[in-house]
Amino acid sequence: MQKAHDLKEYREELRESLDNDFLRTTLDNFAVAYRAGRANAFKGMDVRGLISDIAASKDAAAAEADALFAEFKANAEAAGIHVHFAKDGDEANAIIAKIAKDTGCKKIVKSKSMTAEETLLNHDLEAEGLEVTETDLGEWIIQLRHEGPSHMVMPAIHLSRFQVGDLFTEVTGKKQDSEIEKLVKVARRELRQKYIDADMGITGANFAVAETGGIGLVTNEGNARLVSTLPRVHVALMGIDKLLPKLHDALRILKVLPRNATGQQITSYVTWITGANECLAAEDGKKEIHYVVLDNGRSELVKDPLFSQVNRCVRCGACANVCPVYRLVGGHKMGHIYIGAIGLILTYFFHGKDKAKNLVQNCINCEACKDICAGGIDLPRLIKEIHARIMEEDGSPLPQKLLGTVLKNRKLFHTLLRTAKWGQKPVAEGDGFIRHLPMIFSKEHSFRALPAIAKTPFRDWWKENRPYVDKPKYRVALFSGCVQDFVYPEQMQAAVKVFADNDVEMDYPEAQSCCGLPVQMMGEMKASKDVAAQNLKAFNTDAYDYIITLCASCASHLKHNYPKLVMDKPGLKLKADAFSEKIIDYSSFVNDVLKVKKSDFNESGGKATYHAPCHLCRGLDVHDAPRQLIEKGGMEYVECAEEEVCCGFGGSFSMKFPELSSELLRKKLDNVEATGADVLLTDCPGCVMQLRGGLKKRGSWIKVRHVAEVLADNKK
């Protein structure tokens, strides 16, 4: 649970997780095994198609939630089930407590329900003097430890067998060893007795099927079957987001849910309960069943044009499984009750701004969660939007506000960068790095060296050196982004050389400025919109076949976010759509459009490995082009482990959370060094900055370069 009051306290909490070796190793192993397991489970299936079908069907269900609830309720009641509606968590808990009282129930067994976690149901029931036992093994363990879940599907993933052994020793009053098989058997025996004693069973529901009035439960342990069979009263608590029109919609989700959650084709048990079932412990032989359908802000959420997609979440937990930040710090620090990417969002809506305000900053925007989400939710975008909303309410911190103001004024911004060049002079080394960290950075930032500002920005070089192209094949505009303009102009120059040789006529619109992603990352939406509008005006889109950028982050931001940022300005929106269509990254342009050949380049030999920038591989879905270019460009490509995992840069993220950034970088560089390559290539100046700075600190022999530079060097 999130307890920190401010970012400083939150960072201290994160530090604790970073120091927890067991947690780190477990999450690392899990992240790697999960990826392989999932890929295997989905082999031969059209995953994208399935996910977009799920998104469409969940959206449709959300749009008619009221009608679906009415249908569900009517069918359920006709089959002898009592249906309740709860507007918030307190009301849901009160309804359930009253059911217990009315039916004279004292002892309750529960099977896992995130919704009950959300309402803190156990807490309220215990306050009423009821005994509640969680029966899902992981849930039982954390209940005994008085903790919240640290993963949606594996709630006790943060604990070792030794911790569980000690816990069970306490619980049974007998010494336990730490063999997992045995611990599981102990739990089986202990919990069996609880089922026998219980008079009420509480479950969640994964599906609420309107056409039958029944529910579906997805479990591996089978506890939901016992919980819904043995006690004479059964209560199922579910959010309105679980409503689906047809059984078919549920079966479709079932194809993805277990595969995405744990890489299983299906869970051991899927239980379909329709109507008041036989119960031999009840006087009339019939079970008393209650459905409690919870709103708790969901119906408001569904009305929001942007956030309605949150309703598509099927609680598979995959967004945590792939999140590099979750992998470092675990669920207790990457969420309040719901964890991972979706947790950051739901925390804001279900548990409020105070619980969410630190959490939402802890997203590096790598898009891994978006890429894997079973409902196709644009999670990083929603996280940023919440960050922006919170800041709108609370006011931005001063330095951030300043940056926003500066970015909005291109001339001022560029003047500052030029002045910085003189300011750094006494500390800049000949090798392009700053020798000492400037005062604004504290010691935690020393995990990487920082680059010096270049002598001549690209825009000045361009004025003198713009190549003349006779009989152009393509007309393109260059978008440099600030880093390549002012820090690494040689990357742009390298691109210009190869383009000119391939009959590409180039233009560099001078009024272009920073793409605006950095301020958007900080949640400064207003500044981000202003910058977008400026850049759109700077480019005469119609005059070009393509607009090329060598920065993956710029490319993905320009392509995907610009049309959204100017949505409320119809004139600009049209322009943004056309602009977005023309955006292309360097590797795709050179490999797929220019179709350069191996014979165009000299063999320089040497082994090169590759780091796939998040915004290239996931943001733009570009995978093969850069790797093919490395081979064509005369180098031997050696694959690096976890090539598509974030390097930890994330722009302002690495400033806010240097400890996390440095850990991500360490892993990345370990993998890179293990390849034995002499050169590390990538497609994004931000990544170059992070990777080069880290390798410099390590004193490594490996050179970091943009793919464009190698091609320019080896061009025949």
Next chain:
Amino acid sequence: MSSKEALVEKFIEKAELVSAKVTTLANEDEAMEYVLDLCGKKEACQLLASGCGEAISDEAEALCDAKQKKVIAAPALKKELYKKLSAKAKKAGFECIDKGMREHLAGIDIGFTAAEYGVADTGTLMVDCPSEELRLATMVSEFHVCMLPKSSIRANTYAVEKMMLTRMRKTPNYMAFITGASRTADIERVLALGVHGPLELHILLLED
């Protein structure tokens, strides 16, 4: 290979992937023999596997005393087959029951049931169990043995959707997809079978 054979093969492959033990037999009589044989071979103190041998609390321990004899539960078997089974079981010294499952919550050795359908692409059994006795037989048994006629195997869940709906509309209904044994990976992500339900799932494919 005919499409029917292909389905059967796929079903077997997928079921075995989740550690179900699949055997092909000629008919129900052979299935019955299989169950008797399995019950005989099961360890004398068969409950050991499910936790009685562990250091458990006194309350949980008391539950074990309730069980004295090996028990086969077959609450939904056809009358005739059940008669035959129960006679043979008695001879072998096992208790055979078709009701009163709640008296045996410490555990029964074998739950002997039949599935309505099999789903090939995941190796899943579809067992409709509105009767509480049948439901418990599939849950509190150490080994669940389930018969499935080969002709009842379908390609995927969409192919059983209509059948499911028909059954669900005759409320009350309680239906299960069962795929492999009860499992957990909640401690250190290490897979352990039989956490609440059966430790083993035996699927008997019957020729028809």
